[in-house]
Amino acid sequence: MGRGSDALNVLLREERRFAPSAAFVTRANARDREIYGRAGADPEAYWAEWAGELDWFERWHTVVEWDPPHAKWFVGGKLNATYNCLDRHVSGGRRNKAALIWEGEPGDRRTYTYWDLHRETSKFANVLKGLGVRRGDRVAIYLPMIPEAVIAMLACARIGAPHSVVFGGFSPDSLSDRIQDAQAKVLITADGGYRRGQVVPLKANADRGLERSASIEHVVVIARGGGISGETGVHMKQGRDHWYHELMDDASPVCEAEAVDAEDLLYILYTSGTTGKPKGVVHTTGGYLTQVYATTKLVFDLKEDDVYWCTADVGWVTGHSYIVYGPLANGATVLMYEGAPDWPDRGRLWTLCETYGVTVFYTAPTAIRAFMRWGEEWPGRHDLSRLRLLGTVGEPINPEAWMWYHRVIGGERCPIVDTWWQTETGAIMITPLPGITETKPGSATLPFPGVFADVMNQGGESVNAGFLALTRPWPAMLRTIYGDDQRYRDQYWSKWPDLYFTGDGAKRDEDGYFWLLGRVDDVLNVAGHRVGTMEVESALVAHPAVAEAAVVGKAHEIKGQAIAAFVTLKEGHRALDGLADELKEHVVEKIGAIARPEAILFTADLPKTRSGKIMRRLLRDIAEGRALGDTTTLADPAVVEQLKRRYEEKEV
Ligand code: ATP
Ligand code: MG
Numbered sequence: 001m002g003r004g005s006d007a008l009n010v011l012l013r014e015e016r017r018f019a020p021s022a023a024f025v026t027r028a029n030a031r032d033r034e035i036y037g038r039a040g041a042d043p044e045a046y047w048a049e050w051a052g053e054l055d056w057f058e059r060w061h062t063v064v065e066w067d068p069p070h071a072k073w074f075v076g077g078k079l080n081a082t083y084n085c086l087d088r089h090v091s092g093g094r095r096n097k098a099a100l101i102w103e104g105e106p107g108d109r110r111t112y113t114y115w116d117l118h119r120e121t122s123k124f125a126n127v128l129k130g131l132g133v134r135r136g137d138r139v140a141i142y143l144p145m146i147p148e149a150v151i152a153m154l155a156c157a158r159i160g161a162p163h164s165v166v167f168g169g170f171s172p173d174s175l176s177d178r179i180q181d182a183q184a185k186v187l188i189t190a191d192g193g194y195r196r197g198q199v200v201p202l203k204a205n206a207d208r209g210l211e212r213s214a215s216i217e218h219v220v221v222i223a224r225g226g227g228i229s230g231e232t233g234v235h236m237k238q239g240r241d242h243w244y245h246e247l248m249d250d251a252s253p254v255c256e257a258e259a260v261d262a263e264d265l266l267y268i269l270y271t272s273g274t275t276g277k278p279k280g281v282v283h284t285t286g287g288y289l290t291q292v293y294a295t296t297k298l299v300f301d302l303k304e305d306d307v308y309w310c311t312a313d314v315g316w317v318t319g320h321s322y323i324v325y326g327p328l329a330n331g332a333t334v335l336m337y338e339g340a341p342d343w344p345d346r347g348r349l350w351t352l353c354e355t356y357g358v359t360v361f362y363t364a365p366t367a368i369r370a371f372m373r374w375g376e377e378w379p380g381r382h383d384l385s386r387l388r389l390l391g392t393v394g395e396p397i398n399p400e401a402w403m404w405y406h407r408v409i410g411g412e413r414c415p416i417v418d419t420w421w422q423t424e425t426g427a428i429m430i431t432p433l434p435g436i437t438e439t440k441p442g443s444a445t446l447p448f449p450g451v452f453a454d455v456m457n458q459g460g461e462s463v464n465a466g467f468l469a470l471t472r473p474w475p476a477m478l479r480t481i482y483g484d485d486q487r488y489r490d491q492y493w494s495k496w497p498d499l500y501f502t503g504d505g506a507k508r509d510e511d512g513y514f515w516l517l518g519r520v521d522d523v524l525n526v527a528g529h530r531v532g533t534m535e536v537e538s539a540l541v542a543h544p545a546v547a548e549a550a551v552v553g554k555a556h557e558i559k560g561q562a563i564a565a566f567v568t569l570k571e572g573h574r575a576l577d578g579l580a581d582e583l584k585e586h587v588v589e590k591i592g593a594i595a596r597p598e599a600i601l602f603t604a605d606l607p608k609t610r611s612g613k614i615m616r617r618l619l620r621d622i623a624e625g626r627a628l629g630d631t632t633t634l635a636d637p638a639v640v641e642q643l644k645r646r647y648e649e650k651e652v
Contacts, residue, residue, distance in 0.1 A: 028435020039449035071473035073287030080257035085328035105194035105339025135160035144193025167315025172208035262286025273633030280482035287475030296326030362391035366612030373547035402441035426476030465507035
């Protein structure tokens with residue numbers, strides 16, 4: 001197996017193993033392996049059981065209708081996502097339980113109980129109705145990480161109006177592209193938000209975006225913290241723009257949750273744009289809510305008294321599924337933080353963990369690599385002993401970053417759940433179950449019960465290393481690309497008949513564990529060997545001086561491609577003469593001569609998406625001396641321009 005020319009070569013070996021502790025297992029929500037067998041034997045019955053833990057206004061008649069490449073789940077069922085996130089807790093015992101604990105970057109705090117959140121959401125739902133928003137109308141949300149972002153999403157869901165959340169760090173053009181694509185009728189924004197002590201002038205950005213967004217009839221503006229408007233001099237356009245607090249003053253707190261169809265749109269969300277133009281991913285209600293509910297409960301092992309913190313922005317799918325819908329459907333206490341992790345200092349996240357007694361912490365490899373770079377002293381100054389479970393999502397995690405997270409943040413006590421999924425999958429797909437799965441640093445381990453994945457070659461045969469495929473429909477899967485079903489078919493369903501192509505490379509080990517090797521667009525082709533980026537980067541990150549690395553292939557006369565590596569060092573390490581050679585040797589030692597980087601460029605920053613993912617396609621453009629491709633989703637375009645100049649200077 002796995003010898004075809006399109007299969008990936010496997011280089012990295014990882015022998016470390018971490019079994020859940022007896023103490024963790026005893027209390028775990030999932031501790032019986034039998035769940036895998038049960039879900040595998042009858043996935044429909046299994047998912048229906050999960051759906052049964054939600055509140056439905058009308059029960060479905062068919063669990064799944066699969067008409068490839070389109071699936072419908074819980075057909076005929078009627079429910080409301082907000083009702084499941086709020087009303088059912090308010091009528092139960094969680095009425096005055098903290099649903100949302102929020103801290104602003106300047107240090108201001110607010111806590112919303114489930115009842116508070118229910119009241120605010122109902123009022124805002126009435127506000128939206130008052131502005132003419134009807135079931136099915138799209139509402140764009142462009143906000144900082146403030147509680148009103150959650151309220152706005154839930155208010156939309158309450159009246160059956162799909163939301164399209166646009167990350168508050170996006171430019172006016174990116175906002176208007178997304179508004180136009182979705183033909184949104186109302187925009188919800190704020191005067192500003194705090195980032196590294198500065199006010200981001202959100203309304204001013206929105207105004208520029210609105211110049212080309214004819215579909216918008218009304219704009220609701222939240223006065224973040226009250227004081228910002230004065231500083232940024234917000235302009236309110238008469239008749240179009242309204243202050244949130246003024247509209248809320250007159251709004252009734254009574255608003256029945258609309259009984260929507262299980263297959264009605266819950267939201268549209270655009271992908272990060274790591275590989276190209278973002279795709280407007282469509283999620284519907286019943287299946288999505290079922291899977292985010294189930295995964296939150298088992299993967300994060302949520303207990304009634306947990307304080308759960310996912311550091312993602314609500315503008316990304318992780319924020320949708322694991323700040324809002326999953327945790328609130330479970331009745332959890334969610335911590336939300338507005339600002340930057342290094343403001344006012346690099347210990348801010350650990351101060352927050354200590355202050356609020358965070359027990360479950362979910363973040364991204366990009367953040368973990370930044371923590372590693374900043375040094376252990378920052379977390380070292382805080383009491384993190386309440387943490388009991390750690391999670392990661394967004395990119396492959398290099399085994400050394402995993403080990404650092406385990407030791408420094410987790411105190412060698414917390415299981416780590418490395419969760420693989422995508423905007424398109426809506427919910428976690430490949431992940432450990434923390435009370436069952438023995439973990440291996442760098443592996444996302446096994447498909448969640450009821451999820452079916454395989455590693456395949458071009459021809460659709462199962463191989464040890466190749467393309468990651470999803471082989472059966474799952475409840476939270478995207479239903480289409482908004483307004484472009486052909487792109488949906490081409491992008492995900494054209495490689496093999498009726499199998500979903502993820503775009504990621506993966507290998508499977510002798511225990512059946514999945515290891516994500518990087519995006520297939522980024523695969524290196526060295527002397528006839530196809531190598532994923534993750535293994536070479538992991539070898540580099542295993543060197544004590546290295547915090548982060550990105551490798552790309554560049555055309556080479558003899559080998560086809562040679563490896564160019566872009567490397568960021570840990571604080572306190574300098575790119576002394578000889579370090580580049582040392583790193584090349586280090587890679588050879590770790591994984592073999594075939595992976596020896598030909599060129600290494602040290603850099604303080606790598607080009608990343610606004611969600612923090614490394615954009616290798618731009619590094620490839622640099623290494624091959626091409627004009628840079630689409631940079632609209634870059635966090636900081638200056639980084640890549642600078643890198644390009646430096647690379648060219650070195651080359652000359
Ligand atoms: P675009 O599709 O527009 O290029 P994107 O793929 O970055 O953007 P997302 O949906 O935010 O958009 O990211 C999903 C991708 O992130 C996955 O396909 C995978 O490449 C990567 N990823 C997420 N979680 C993990 C993980 N635990 N391990 C490895 N890779 C991961
Ligand atoms: Mg993608």
